[in-house]
Structure formats: C-alpha cells, structure tokens
Amino acid sequence: MGAANGQARAAVVGTGLIGGSVLLRLRDAGLDVAGWDPDPATRRHAAERGVVVPDALEDAVAGRDVVFLCGPLPTLPATLTRVAGVTDDGCVLTDVGSTKADVATAATAQGLGHRFVPGHPMAGADRAGLAAASPTLLDGAAWVLCPAPTGMAAFRRLAALLIDVFHAQVVPMSAPEHDTAAALASHVPHLLAGALAGAVQRAALRDAVLALAAGSFTDGTRVAGGPPARTANMLLGNRERALAELGAVRNVLDELAEALAAGDAGALTARLDEARAARAALGARSYTTHRCEFPAEVEHAGELAYLRELGAAGGHLTGCRVEAGAVAYTAHLPVGPPLG
Amino acid sequence: MGAANGQARAAVVGTGLIGGSVLLRLRDAGLDVAGWDPDPATRRHAAERGVVVPDALEDAVAGRDVVFLCGPLPTLPATLTRVAGVTDDGCVLTDVGSTKADVATAATAQGLGHRFVPGHPMAGADRAGLAAASPTLLDGAAWVLCPAPTGMAAFRRLAALLIDVFHAQVVPMSAPEHDTAAALASHVPHLLAGALAGAVQRAALRDAVLALAAGSFTDGTRVAGGPPARTANMLLGNRERALAELGAVRNVLDELAEALAAGDAGALTARLDEARAARAALGARSYTTHRCEFPAEVEHAGELAYLRELGAAGGHLTGCRVEAGAVAYTAHLPVGPPLG
Structure with a gap:
C-alpha cells in the first residue's frame, strides 16, 4: 500500500x-x-x-x-x-x-x-x-x-x-470463532426481534400494544425495522451457528419460563441476575494495554495464535506497525472476572 | 381535587x-x-x-x-x-x-x-x-x-x-386488556432480553461476544441491566398472561427457525417482513383527533365502553373536562391499516 x-x-x-x-x-x-x-x-x-x-x-x-x-x-x-x-x-x-x-x-x-x-x-x-x-x-x-x-x-x-x-x-x-460469536452478538438478536415484532403484528390488541410500547419493546424490536432480505441473507449465511446459539438462548428462556410458571421468585431472580452480569460487563469494560512483537520476515506461528487468542478473549488491536524487521502490536484485553 | x-x-x-x-x-x-x-x-x-x-x-x-x-x-x-x-x-x-x-x-x-x-x-x-x-x-x-x-x-x-x-x-x-397488551409491550421483551444476556453470560466466547456486540445485542439486552428483583416482581404479577404471550412469540420464533433451517429465503423474508410491519407502525403512527361528550351526572354505560374501545384500538386522551353537566374528551386514534 x-x-x-x-x-x-x-x-x-x-x-x-x-x-x-x-x-x-x-x-x-x-x-x-x-x-x-x-x-x-x-x-x-x-x-x-x-x-x-x-x-x-x-x-x-x-x-x-x-x-x-x-x-x-x-x-x-x-x-x-x-x-x-x-x-x-x-x-x-x-x-x-x-x-x-x-x-x-x-x-x-x-x-x-x-x-x-x-x-x-x-x-x-x-x-x-x-x-x-x-x-x-x-x-x-x-x-x-x-x-x-x-x-x-x-x-x-x-x-x-x-x-x-x-x-x-x-x-x-478465526473465521469459525467469529461466526459463533456473531451468532450471539447479532444474528440471534435479529431472530428475537423478528419474533417479538411478528407476534405483535398478529396480536388482536396490536394497536394497544404499540400504544403501550415501553423501552423494552422499542429497543428489543429496533432491528426488526431493517430490510428483510438483508437480514435473511445474514441469517442464512450463518445458518447452523445461528440455530445452535438460538438453541442456547432458548434453553435460558425455558429456565426463565419454568421459574415464572412455578411462581419461584428466587429462581427467577437468580436467572435475571445472571443475565445482568453479562449486561454489566458490556457497559463497564475496562482494558489493560500491552505491546507484543514478532519477527516480520518469517511466518511466525506464534503470531497467529497470539492474535486469535486475543480476539477470543474479547481483546482488540489499536496499533500495528512493521519496523526494523519486526511487527509491533498495541493490544487491549478486558480486565478481570465476570462482573456479578 | x-x-x-x-x-x-x-x-x-x-x-x-x-x-x-x-x-x-x-x-x-x-x-x-x-x-x-x-x-x-x-x-x-x-x-x-x-x-x-x-x-x-x-x-x-x-x-x-x-x-x-x-x-x-x-x-x-x-x-x-x-x-x-x-x-x-x-x-x-x-x-x-x-x-x-x-x-x-x-x-x-x-x-x-x-x-x-x-x-x-x-x-x-x-x-x-x-x-x-x-x-x-x-x-x-x-x-x-x-x-x-x-x-x-x-x-x-x-x-x-x-x-x-x-x-x-x-x-x-380494561384491566385484563391492559395486562395482555403489557405482556407483549413489556414483560415478554424482558424475558427475551434476560434469555439473550443469560446465554451470553454462559457462552465460552462470552468476552468475544461482548466485544462484537452490535446494536441489535446492545438494544436487545438493555432491560436485562435492570434490578432483577423488580423485573421478577413485574413478571410474577402478570404470570399467566406473560407466559401466554411468550407462547405466541415462541410460535413466530419457531417459524423463523424452521425457515432458516430449511434454507427457505422466501419464507424467512416473508416472516421478517411481517415483523417489519409492526415496527413500521410503531415508528410512523399518525392520529386523527376527535371530541366526544357524555352526560356527567349519570353513570353512562356508553362512556365506559367508548373509553375501553378507544384504548384497545391504540388510542389515547389528551383532554378531559367536566363542564355544564357534560364530560368532554379530546381523543386520538391511530390512522389506517397496518403498514406493510
């Protein structure tokens, strides 16, 4: 370049x-x-x-x-x-x-x-x-x-x-890890938004539901407003992983529904608390910064492994320079255990 | 007063x-x-x-x-x-x-x-x-x-x-119609947000999912950040209707998953298009305004029926005055057929 x-x-x-x-x-x-x-x-x-x-x-x-x-x-x-x-x-x-x-x-x-x-x-x-x-x-x-x-x-x-x-x-x-993570980060949320908005479209009280739509509904259906063909292409392009991760989400939904059906406030609150931990980690991430160098002129297996592990751990790069026969990365990793 | x-x-x-x-x-x-x-x-x-x-x-x-x-x-x-x-x-x-x-x-x-x-x-x-x-x-x-x-x-x-x-x-x-509409407008969205965030919390690639979190995930899990006990109380207070409407959402989710599993782009797009209609109606509502009067001094059955029908149709009041023996409502009703 x-x-x-x-x-x-x-x-x-x-x-x-x-x-x-x-x-x-x-x-x-x-x-x-x-x-x-x-x-x-x-x-x-x-x-x-x-x-x-x-x-x-x-x-x-x-x-x-x-x-x-x-x-x-x-x-x-x-x-x-x-x-x-x-x-x-x-x-x-x-x-x-x-x-x-x-x-x-x-x-x-x-x-x-x-x-x-x-x-x-x-x-x-x-x-x-x-x-x-x-x-x-x-x-x-x-x-x-x-x-x-x-x-x-x-x-x-x-x-x-x-x-x-x-x-x-x-x-x-790695491409497969991306596709698994993207299924949860984007594709399943599109399916949930489509299911929620679709059910409302069929509801006898559709117009009353829309009149009452709280933030939870407005936020949860936002991506259902996107172009259907584009969303369908995206989902079909990651079909197996999207369905697998949808299965994981359904399992948690089943647990929530069972706790609710049983009137078990303790179990229901525990499941919601688990969900809140992920949400809290999303909003309040802090990162440690480090630099890592590899020789630039050879195909170094360690470089590829390092990069893939960085991404799988939620990290990212904000620097990549090749100088004096070495590639130097500036990298950031999220800190600490899951927030509770 | x-x-x-x-x-x-x-x-x-x-x-x-x-x-x-x-x-x-x-x-x-x-x-x-x-x-x-x-x-x-x-x-x-x-x-x-x-x-x-x-x-x-x-x-x-x-x-x-x-x-x-x-x-x-x-x-x-x-x-x-x-x-x-x-x-x-x-x-x-x-x-x-x-x-x-x-x-x-x-x-x-x-x-x-x-x-x-x-x-x-x-x-x-x-x-x-x-x-x-x-x-x-x-x-x-x-x-x-x-x-x-x-x-x-x-x-x-x-x-x-x-x-x-x-x-x-x-x-x-009416109170029962409110509870049915609120189940779709608020309670089921809280369950979906909890299931999505909960599944991510358990995922092997949790931190990568959070790093990739697109708007669909951030929006779709926002209410999972709320106090678990408050959300549990809300859900338990509308248990039967929340579970019934969750069933309706699951049915649409099943249809989306079946179309996806079958690789049926046409069916998948059609379901997403149906969802988009509800979302479009949410964003682009226009209203007609009318006034309606009832005698103020008697219990007029027509007044109650009028009000409940107004709400069930997605309408609302912005005026309510009692004057000269009559109650006058200023009311707004959403216009037109479902947007496609």
Whole structure:
C-alpha cells in the first residue's frame, strides 16, 4: 500500500450502506479511491457525491493496493473470483460480510489465502443503501479481521490501514470463532426481534400494544425495522451457528419460563441476575494495554495464535506497525472476572 | 381535587424511581404534595430534595384529594387497605404497578371500586430508587388508567390531573386488556432480553461476544441491566398472561427457525417482513383527533365502553373536562391499516 496509507490506492466494490461508508471515509482520508456498484443509478449517485466511479468493475479495481468487497453476502464468492482475476497478486482483498467461515473457505479454495483477509466491521443502521452511508458510520468500530496462516502480511497491512483511517478496534479472530460469536452478538438478536415484532403484528390488541410500547419493546424490536432480505441473507449465511446459539438462548428462556410458571421468585431472580452480569460487563469494560512483537520476515506461528487468542478473549488491536524487521502490536484485553 | 388541579392536595406513597418522579413533578407543578416511604433513609433523601415527608404514612395521606401508591407490586393490596382506611371517601386512589387485573380485583373486593383507579405510566429506567427519579421522567408518557363501572367520576378527575400536570397521553383500558397488551409491550421483551444476556453470560466466547456486540445485542439486552428483583416482581404479577404471550412469540420464533433451517429465503423474508410491519407502525403512527361528550351526572354505560374501545384500538386522551353537566374528551386514534 505504498510507504504510507495516504498513498495507498483503494477500491470499494458494492457501495451500499457499509461499502458507501467505507468509500466516503477513504476518500475523506485523502486516499486515491474508486468505487463501483452493479446498479447504474447507485454509480451515478456515488459520482454525484464526488467519488470516482468507472462504469466497469475492472477499471475500478485494476492497479489498486487494496479492494473492499461490500456487496450482498451471496454474491461474494463470485465477486471475489472476478476481482482477484484483474488485480495484482500483491493487492490485498477483504470483505465486510456478516459471516466469515464460508467466504474464507471459498478464498482458500481459490488460492487467495495469502491476500484475502475476511473482515466484518460491527456497525450498521436500520436503513440500507448509499443514501444512508456516512464517512463516520464506521468510526472507531470494532472491526473483525480473520488472519490466515499464509496471509499474515496482508493482515498486517489491512489492520494498519483500518486503524489509521477508521480508528478501528481490530478484533483478530478465526473465521469459525467469529461466526459463533456473531451468532450471539447479532444474528440471534435479529431472530428475537423478528419474533417479538411478528407476534405483535398478529396480536388482536396490536394497536394497544404499540400504544403501550415501553423501552423494552422499542429497543428489543429496533432491528426488526431493517430490510428483510438483508437480514435473511445474514441469517442464512450463518445458518447452523445461528440455530445452535438460538438453541442456547432458548434453553435460558425455558429456565426463565419454568421459574415464572412455578411462581419461584428466587429462581427467577437468580436467572435475571445472571443475565445482568453479562449486561454489566458490556457497559463497564475496562482494558489493560500491552505491546507484543514478532519477527516480520518469517511466518511466525506464534503470531497467529497470539492474535486469535486475543480476539477470543474479547481483546482488540489499536496499533500495528512493521519496523526494523519486526511487527509491533498495541493490544487491549478486558480486565478481570465476570462482573456479578 | 378542588376547583383546579393547582389546588389539589396530593400524596405519593413509595418514593422510588416512579413514585419519586411523580412526587417531584407534582411539587414542581405547584401542588400541595406530601411523600412517604417505608425506608427512613429514602424519607431523609426526599426531605433533602425539598419535599414534605412526614414520618408516619397516615400523616402523609390524611386529608389528601389524591394518593399515588407507588410501592413494589406485592405490597400494593396491603398499602391500599391501609391508605383507604385513613383517607376520605372522596379521595381518589391510584397506583403505578405494571399489572392491573389483580389490584383492580383487590380494590373491588375492598369496596373501593368507586375511588381506586388502577394506573400504569409507560416509562422507566435501568436504574431504580429515588436517586434516579426525575420530574421529567413521565413527561408526555402513555399512562394507562382502568376506569371501572362505578368509578367514572374518579377516572375523570385523575385523567384531568395527569393530562394537566404530566401532559400524559391517557390510555383508558380494561384491566385484563391492559395486562395482555403489557405482556407483549413489556414483560415478554424482558424475558427475551434476560434469555439473550443469560446465554451470553454462559457462552465460552462470552468476552468475544461482548466485544462484537452490535446494536441489535446492545438494544436487545438493555432491560436485562435492570434490578432483577423488580423485573421478577413485574413478571410474577402478570404470570399467566406473560407466559401466554411468550407462547405466541415462541410460535413466530419457531417459524423463523424452521425457515432458516430449511434454507427457505422466501419464507424467512416473508416472516421478517411481517415483523417489519409492526415496527413500521410503531415508528410512523399518525392520529386523527376527535371530541366526544357524555352526560356527567349519570353513570353512562356508553362512556365506559367508548373509553375501553378507544384504548384497545391504540388510542389515547389528551383532554378531559367536566363542564355544564357534560364530560368532554379530546381523543386520538391511530390512522389506517397496518403498514406493510
């Protein structure tokens, strides 16, 4: 990506909510960046917002140092093949899809493991499309990257760019662990919101329920307002893990319902107290900071293991520099035992 | 309550989050108001905030025109008996509990149906206690009141006070219909939030899930941060209806899970679209306004039926005036068919 990120040449393929936000931020950061979208109206809209948008995908990505693939989840494998074919072997490729295992497997099967780094920025909005995109949407976001054994150099370059331009908190994880965590962090919550809002839509007292809607309902159904097809794609892309984690949530729901049915205030309060511990840990996290260095010129197995353990433990990176033959990470780990 | 609400003498028994907020608002509105709480430290705290707080409950409520009972749900029937015994028969009593059928039945059994008006303001906070109370917490809130056949005069007086002082949107409902609607609007969402947060607390990747927590998770678990005992009391107070409505939500969740397991994008999208309709109706309600008058001096069956139908249809009152032998309501009804 050149001597500094300011000189990297980037492209964004698929300029909806996330891709458009990536594009606008890269542009505002002074990078040479081009966008492309299969929809001609979206390309015109992007051009009106002052972005370089060639008519042909190939013209947008050729000669770039990094390409963000931001189209819908089902289109990713085909787009990856197409973009890989017209970019240099040194061009880093990444995506922003909500699940990572399938696309990581597809990339490895295509021999792209050394330059494709699966990614997932944890941000979104109820609205979709370029009209809802903003250069600040991803500012400071937790941004998962999935380093592969053969792709450490690509990981480092991309992590450095995301930290520099987006002030990202880069969360390094294995693709399967990401998908398991994302099931609980995002996919199951979408199913619960859909079930709650769907049941109200069918209720005889629907309008009274909406009139009484307290914060618990308004908050708990917010993501049910998102585009159904986008949510369906996200869920289908992580089907097995979403269903498995939904099973775990159902188990706790069964325990709550049993305690309630039995009128057992003690058991009910104990279950709710357990839930509160997770919520308290979410709101009140503090972190310890450390630095960790590895030799830059060899594929060091310890580096990959270190990164994956950091992410699985809830940690993230805010620094990634290659200097004097070493890569130095600035990392943050959550402190202490679960809050009670 | 005197010729105008400004001259009504009020009392609040139980000065936690809701009761304290009622107390502070009545005081700020210029009413003669006294508070009382069983906890001496809370009484001292209330006195420090400039409120009249006698040591004895009887001294707080004697001679008052209206008394708000704001203690924990399980204490309400006993407090109702005690307060009714030391107030005039013309003193209007109300509560702010999250379920209404049981307390309404208890009041009728005690011969208080003519002056006890079950109430439920739809507002709250994660925090509890007087320290979290605020005179603005209930400003403009939807505030359910449950008029009884023998209690129309008390209902009118209380509705007028709430509209005048709190700018409340008074939602008149029968107590059982309130409890059914509240189950979906509040109680089931608390169960879902508890199940989601509880499952994360038990997850092997707990800290990674919290690191990835997207808006769907943060929003969907917010009320799991509330006091477990308070939430348990709320759920236990509406046990049968909460479990019944949880069953309705589970049915939709089963349909979503089946569509997901089958990889049926069409069915999954259709269910999510149904959910989105309820969410869209929540965000984009518009109302038609009308006035309705009834004779004030007789118990008019049409008045009660009109009010209950208004609330069941998602409507509310923003005006209630008794003048020249008639009661005039200003009412608002949501417009149009379900949004698709």
